[in-house]
Amino acid sequence: MVLSALLTAADPPQLLPAREQMAFTLGFHIILVPFGLAFTFMMLVCHYRALRRGDQQALVLAQRWSKVAAVLFAVGAVSGTVLTFELGLLWPGLMGKYGPAFGFPFAVEGLFFFLEAIFVAIYIYGWKRLPPWPHFFTGVVVTLAGVGGTASVIAANSWMNQPAGIAVRNGRVVGVIPSRVFFNGAFWWEMVHMLLAAYIVAGFMVAGVYAWGLLKGRRDHYHRLGFAVPFTVAAIAMPLQLLVGDTIARQVYDREPAKFSAIELLPTTGDHVPETLGGIFVDGKVRYGIQLPEVASILAGFTPSTTIKGFGAIPAAVRPTDSVVSIVHLAFDVMVATASLLLLLALWFACLWWRRREVPTNRWFLRSSAVSGLVALVSLESGWVVTEVGRQPWTVVGLLLTENAVATQGNLWPLFATVLVIYACVAVGALYVLRTLRRRWSEEGAEAAVVPYGPRAAPATNGHPLGGDDA
Amino acid sequence: MSDFIAVVLFIGVIAYALFGGADYGAGFWDLTAGGAARGRPVRELINVSISPVWEANHTWLIFCFVTIWTAFPQAFTAMTTTLYIPLGLAALGIVARGSGFAFRHALAQGRGELISGVAFACSSVLTPFFFGTVAGGIASGRVPSAGHGDALSSWLNPTSVLGGVLAVTVCPYLAAVFLTGQAQRRADTALEKAFRRRAFGAGIGAGLVALVGVFVLRADSPRLFHQLSTVGAPLLVVSGLCGLAALLLLRKGSPPVVRTLAAIAITTVVGGWGVAEYPYLLGTHLTIQQAAAPTATLWVLIAVSFVAVVLIVPSLLLLYSLQLRRKLG
Numbered sequence: 001m002v003l004s005a006l007l008t009a010a011d012p013p014q015l016l017p018a019r020e021q022m023a024f025t026l027g028f029h030i031i032l033v034p035f036g037l038a039f040t041f042m043m044l045v046c047h048y049r050a051l052r053r054g055d056q057q058a059l060v061l062a063q064r065w066s067k068v069a070a071v072l073f074a075v076g077a078v079s080g081t082v083l084t085f086e087l088g089l090l091w092p093g094l095m096g097k098y099g100p101a102f103g104f105p106f107a108v109e110g111l112f113f114f115l116e117a118i119f120v121a122i123y124i125y126g127w128k129r130l131p132p133w134p135h136f137f138t139g140v141v142v143t144l145a146g147v148g149g150t151a152s153v154i155a156a157n158s159w160m161n162q163p164a165g166i167a168v169r170n171g172r173v174v175g176v177i178p179s180r181v182f183f184n185g186a187f188w189w190e191m192v193h194m195l196l197a198a199y200i201v202a203g204f205m206v207a208g209v210y211a212w213g214l215l216k217g218r219r220d221h222y223h224r225l226g227f228a229v230p231f232t233v234a235a236i237a238m239p240l241q242l243l244v245g246d247t248i249a250r251q252v253y254d255r256e257p258a259k260f261s262a263i264e265l266l267p268t269t270g271d272h273v274p275e276t277l278g279g280i281f282v283d284g285k286v287r288y289g290i291q292l293p294e295v296a297s298i299l300a301g302f303t304p305s306t307t308i309k310g311f312g313a314i315p316a317a318v319r320p321t322d323s324v325v326s327i328v329h330l331a332f333d334v335m336v337a338t339a340s341l342l343l344l345l346a347l348w349f350a351c352l353w354w355r356r357r358e359v360p361t362n363r364w365f366l367r368s369s370a371v372s373g374l375v376a377l378v379s380l381e382s383g384w385v386v387t388e389v390g391r392q393p394w395t396v397v398g399l400l401l402t403e404n405a406v407a408t409q410g411n412l413w414p415l416f417a418t419v420l421v422i423y424a425c426v427a428v429g430a431l432y433v434l435r436t437l438r439r440r441w442s443e444e445g446a447e448a449a450v451v452p453y454g455p456r457a458a459p460a461t462n463g464h465p466l467g468g469d470d471a
Numbered sequence: 472m473s474d475f476i477a478v479v480l481f482i483g484v485i486a487y488a489l490f491g492g493a494d495y496g497a498g499f500w501d502l503t504a505g506g507a508a509r510g511r512p513v514r515e516l517i518n519v520s521i522s523p524v525w526e527a528n529h530t531w532l533i534f535c536f537v538t539i540w541t542a543f544p545q546a547f548t549a550m551t552t553t554l555y556i557p558l559g560l561a562a563l564g565i566v567a568r569g570s571g572f573a574f575r576h577a578l579a580q581g582r583g584e585l586i587s588g589v590a591f592a593c594s595s596v597l598t599p600f601f602f603g604t605v606a607g608g609i610a611s612g613r614v615p616s617a618g619h620g621d622a623l624s625s626w627l628n629p630t631s632v633l634g635g636v637l638a639v640t641v642c643p644y645l646a647a648v649f650l651t652g653q654a655q656r657r658a659d660t661a662l663e664k665a666f667r668r669r670a671f672g673a674g675i676g677a678g679l680v681a682l683v684g685v686f687v688l689r690a691d692s693p694r695l696f697h698q699l700s701t702v703g704a705p706l707l708v709v710s711g712l713c714g715l716a717a718l719l720l721l722r723k724g725s726p727p728v729v730r731t732l733a734a735i736a737i738t739t740v741v742g743g744w745g746v747a748e749y750p751y752l753l754g755t756h757l758t759i760q761q762a763a764a765p766t767a768t769l770w771v772l773i774a775v776s777f778v779a780v781v782l783i784v785p786s787l788l789l790l791y792s793l794q795l796r797r798k799l800g
Contacts, residue, residue: 067577074573077526078566084536085562088551092618095551099544100764104771107537110530111778117526118786125523125799176767409552410622415559422563426570429587433577440579 012403017412018090019402021419023388025082028423030384031377032076036116037146037195038202039069040123042230044139049225051132057222060446061229063127064437065206070124071433075426077117082419090412093405094395100173101166101181102156102396108182109152115145150198151191158186160396161387162255168399185255189248190387196241201380203234204342205373209438211366214359222446224359231369234376235346242343245336246299253300253308256397259390261311262320262328264296265289268310273297278333280326318401324392331385338379345372472773473763476542477752479776481745483538487531488741489645489734492638494528496646497521498568498595499639500669507585514588516662520653522576523799527790529565534779542772543762545616546752553620554608557601564598567591599638601626607634610744611692612754629691633684640680641737644673648717648733652726656797667721670729674718681714681740694755698747706746710739 043065050059084106087095094102119141126135165180166173210227253260261267265276265286273296279289297306311319320328345368352360360366391397395405497517504510521528540547551558571591578584604626611630614620625631647670654662688696699707717732752762763769793799 071573071577074526074569077529078569081529081533081565081569082562084533085551085558088536088540088547089555089559089562092548092552095540096544096548096618099540099547100768103537103541103544103764104768104775107541107772107775110534110537111775111783113533114527114530114779114783115786117530118783118790121523121526122790122793122799126793128800129798130793174765176765178767178771407552407555409555409619418563422566425590426566429570429574429583432583433574436578436583 034198034202105155112149207231208373211369490528496642502592549618552618568594603635603638604631607631706743
């Protein structure tokens, strides 16, 4: 496949299976992250609306979403556990040497994950017998813990990009300044970027499901709300994300020139650098791309005379291979292109909303929204490829090469093959479960659904199903 | 200070043995509950009992991992490069188990429910076996400091097999004890009786394995045996007495008392292992002190443990008390 092209004859034999497996399991896990992180927030928005305004349909939505979240959270928890194992099984060179620095953000993450696991359980299973507001606040803990957990994992990841806060003597980490490790140069922006990405992906994904229902003519309050809440969240996050992304690109230009040269597909250092759209780097040349004169220089430093370093200047031993450069560049282009499409969709929504003040019924808008979740997912995955592949051949930039981090024991191929099979089963299982839930709910309808909180004494006709606590 | 972190690590191991162990054991009873119709009451009790708590229970494993790789990175990679086969299998078992359980819970009766239930139940039995072999490999000093020990004999040896078999028998014992209480709270006398019987059987089984284990350890791990029979002896005596008392009380006693006794029996056994290893982390070749990370990192871990005590422990108590008072479900 693509990654096999990255392998040269001198690489250790386990490098390919280790990288493929890590990429695959991380790429799988990252899909679930938005649901643990941002989906719970949307659930709470509906929940809040239900408690404040006595909106029973919102309550049904929140309750059903929590059931979906339960399934996805479970899969996310176990696939996250696998990543924990893999750090040791696949990358002993990283953990053994840099564990004292790279490892402790995960200990902090462990705290947040603990909180998340505890309160997500209380929230999900608390519908029947917990009083409404305390129940709501257990959900708030989940959302906050999710933010903390993301920050911790990103702290570890961003440290690999811009390592700081350690002293190494004789190949051993002898001193650590924890605050500088955690809050390294890449931390804040990378964290905000991932957080927004999670809200965008979850928002468009969930909205897409209800856009589908609206297209099929189910225009009731339940479907409109199920569309509006997540879509609004994603639409607010989208322009912010482009601003953040733009800032990060300049920061990468500043502090990670090797990655930036790959992003820009730029072999030789120079100014007045054109922005190359598409294209790959083969046989020492940039091919098949469309070039916009001077744009890369202007984007990096606001003037055409901005100098950008090319990857040709990197010593051959630690220079990214041609295929790495091409992958990073294309992934970046895909990320920006998909994000721009999503921004357009968000603006379209804003226009339609501004004119009518209601959930749009425009069929092309709904069709686009129905697939927006998948587009957002592509954007997320390609952004992640830019960060991770863009760091190659380093695992920790300037300190540890990936070929020195990788495992040398045994043969990793059988493990990887088993992982593929089991994950395929899990993916099929999860989709099957979600489909079953959707069918069950659409047969049941929103009106007839069992209302949480106490006995079913208050029928839908009451209008105030939650009693006297709404304003 | 590194000793303190080692203690923290062992508290994590004990917590995982107790809570994770009870979870795995529930899977064992799920597997042996019989056909779809006959086993339904048992499976339903297991479902409602562990659904809200299993993720929190398994977070202890993450806790152990992050503590060991941060505080004792060299020991961590020594283990992962030696015991990679059982660790890899355990990881896959965790995926199959967790997903299987979550899927089954969400699905109504039918084929999907059956398949995911089987995945859950089978991996619940296999996973603790692999963890047991890992513990045995470490305890018998088969993990070299530099790692890359023998890929097979490090976990396919008498002590490891003892660890695996012990895990597979102790988990169902713990689970049966916990589930007896759950059945009693639901005023389901038939199930309560059934689980008392199961706990009794599993308890006898675990006790027998432990007795056989004495001879296995004497032959296979002389140092561990020596330490256990000297410094570790008081803990093992407490364990034996509690285990025996729990067994005697199983038929009639109140579930909370039995539960406490069983928990003490397990805690002291795992604690005994820790005491027997001290001051070494691996065999007699890597001490806790030698393996420890720089001081600043250890301070971070101390801070994390402190926050865990003030934040996580009350949260866990809240979760368990809500669960016991049947507020969740």
